[in-house]
Amino acid sequence: MSHTGFLSLQATKRDSRTVVHGFYEGAFKFTRPVKLEDDSVSIYLIHVGGGYVEGDTYFTSIHLEEGAELSVTSQASTKVYKTLENPVEQKTTIRLAPSSILEYCLDPLIMYEGAKFLQETTVEMAGDSCFFYSDIVTPGWSEAGENFRYQWYRNKLKVIRDEKLVLFDHLLLEPDEDLEGVLQLEGYTHVGSFVIFHPEASRTFGDRLYEEVASFDLSVRLGISNMESGGIVVRLLGNKTQTLESVMDRIHTFARKELLKKEKITWRKY
Amino acid sequence: MTNELMPLLQLSDSQFPSGAFAHSFGFETYIQEDVVTDADSFKQALVVFLKKQLVYNDGLAFKLAMDCLEQGDRDYLMELDHLLFASCVSHETREGNRRVGARMAKLCQELYESLELRDYLNQIKEKTAYGHAALVFACVYQSLKISKEAALETFLFTNLSSLVQNAVRGIPIGQTDGQKILVDVHPVIKEAVHSIMNLSIEDLGAGSPGLEIAQMHHERLYVRLFMS
Numbered sequence: 001m002s003h004t005g006f007l008s009l010q011a012t013k014r015d016s017r018t019v020v021h022g023f024y025e026g027a028f029k030f031t032r033p034v035k036l037e038d039d040s041v042s043i044y045l046i047h048v049g050g051g052y053v054e055g056d057t058y059f060t061s062i063h064l065e066e067g068a069e070l071s072v073t074s075q076a077s078t079k080v081y082k083t084l085e086n087p088v089e090q091k092t093t094i095r096l097a098p099s100s101i102l103e104y105c106l107d108p109l110i111m112y113e114g115a116k117f118l119q120e121t122t123v124e125m126a127g128d129s130c131f132f133y134s135d136i137v138t139p140g141w142s143e144a145g146e147n148f149r150y151q152w153y154r155n156k157l158k159v160i161r162d163e164k165l166v167l168f169d170h171l172l173l174e175p176d177e178d179l180e181g182v183l184q185l186e187g188y189t190h191v192g193s194f195v196i197f198h199p200e201a202s203r204t205f206g207d208r209l210y211e212e213v214a215s216f217d218l219s220v221r222l223g224i225s226n227m228e229s230g231g232i233v234v235r236l237l238g239n240k241t242q243t244l245e246s247v248m249d250r251i252h253t254f255a256r257k258e259l260l261k262k263e264k265i266t267w268r269k270y
Numbered sequence: 271m272t273n274e275l276m277p278l279l280q281l282s283d284s285q286f287p288s289g290a291f292a293h294s295f296g297f298e299t300y301i302q303e304d305v306v307t308d309a310d311s312f313k314q315a316l317v318v319f320l321k322k323q324l325v326y327n328d329g330l331a332f333k334l335a336m337d338c339l340e341q342g343d344r345d346y347l348m349e350l351d352h353l354l355f356a357s358c359v360s361h362e363t364r365e366g367n368r369r370v371g372a373r374m375a376k377l378c379q380e381l382y383e384s385l386e387l388r389d390y391l392n393q394i395k396e397k398t399a400y401g402h403a404a405l406v407f408a409c410v411y412q413s414l415k416i417s418k419e420a421a422l423e424t425f426l427f428t429n430l431s432s433l434v435q436n437a438v439r440g441i442p443i444g445q446t447d448g449q450k451i452l453v454d455v456h457p458v459i460k461e462a463v464h465s466i467m468n469l470s471i472e473d474l475g476a477g478s479p480g481l482e483i484a485q486m487h488h489e490r491l492y493v494r495l496f497m498s
Binding site: 154165166167168169170171172178181182183184185186191203210221222223224225226227233235237 | 300305306311314315318319321322323326352353356357359360361362473474475476477478479480481482483484485486487489490
């Protein structure tokens with residue numbers, strides 16, 4: 001089956017640096033690896049069309065070989081437009097070999113009126129590899145001036161570590177009379193997630209992370225808890241992309257410093 | 271042949287020692303934050319809990335477990351057990367579900383012994399399964415040949431009834447108000463059963479972000495009546 005966009009990335013450690021190979025087809029592209037200030041290698045994913053439409057299918061594969069270290073982000077937010085019948089589907093598979101580190105931080109996904117979107121991300125990781133993940137979903141502008149005019153948004157993140165399922169994070173947002181109320185979005189419009197898997201991402205680490213970010217921006221409601229054997233999930237609710245991003249930057253910087261002994265990451269986006 | 275009404279009555283009795291009375295599954299956070307303050311605000315939260323949480327998690331897992339046991343596929347039960355565990359992102363709530371599940375498995379195997387439950391209990395003991403009440407009840411009701419709809423309706427009602435008892439103690443609200451809420455949600459339970467019957471494993475595990483944050487916050491509350 002041919003996809004609207006297809007992208008495959010492979011990162012290998014050569015001497016002390018990470019080298020990236022790969023190819024892409026259709027609406028997907030990626031930039032040449034960019035070196036950030038602390039010698040980390042970063043890749044920017046690009047969608048060459050104006051946004052995702054009816055029946056689009058996207059597939060991404062990312063494979064880090066032993067010891068490779070890579071940061072992956074998008075170059076701009078992703079816009080999902082009206083889909084009449086078939087939802088937009090985006091699948092991503094990630095494989096992380098021992099001692100590899102992947103930081104996978106996506107820009108917001110904007111759901112416009114009538115949009116249906118299904119995303120499945122599966123991560124298979126070695127016990128001592130490291131995985132950071134972040135995403136944000138927001139409703140798009142609509143002609144009627146109402147926020148929640150999309151059909152549905154479904155995002156599944158599956159993390160399998162040493163062949164054991166350690167996280168199945170499934171978020172389903174279906175605008176109806178309950179979506180904006182208690183237990184669901186509680187008056188907020190944006191949902192963000194930050195997920196960390198690292199052998200040292202313990203409950204104590206989660207407590208310190210909470211201290212670091214809990215009262216940083218009170219317009220954002222967030223919760224932090226831990227999964228078994230080195231996993232942290234942060235869930236955030238907010239009303240602005242910028243405020244969510246600034247809290248998530250702080251989480252990322254803290255996790256980088258504490259777990260990876262690396263400095264704050266500064267993406268170069270335009 | 272067991273008379274099918276009596277086990278349903280026994281297993282849904284609020285006096286049945288499932289251990290669920292010790293867990294608020296995030297509701298205590300809403301009580302402390304003054305979001306849930308009286309019978310009305312509690313009922314509103316309870317209805318959403320049923321429609322968005324129980325339908326896609328415990329309720330659907332229960333139905334899928336009954337389906338697979340009916341077909342004699344016990345491997346699938348393990349898959350459901352692992353999905354339920356890994357889809358709960360609050361450590362405390364996950365642990366609460368596991369404890370209630372393990373306890374129920376042991377108790378129910380003593381009361382309504384079956385091959386299905388024996389296997390599941392063994393897997394829990396060997397730590398290849400975590401344990402979840404939804405799957406324990408599915409084993410029991412399936413082995414007693416109780417119809418899926420009746421079993422599912424009872425299972426959902428039992429969950430809500432336990433939360434109502436907690437609300438009576440925790441908010442607090444009057445006993446009569448609590449019972450009125452249970453009557454009011456009858457049609458919503460019927461609708462939930464109908465929705466679940468039309469869902470598949472692709473729908474399993476969908477979480478409600480606000481509730482997840484409330485469950486996470488509960489882990490950091492200073493004074494608590496409930497374990498989750």
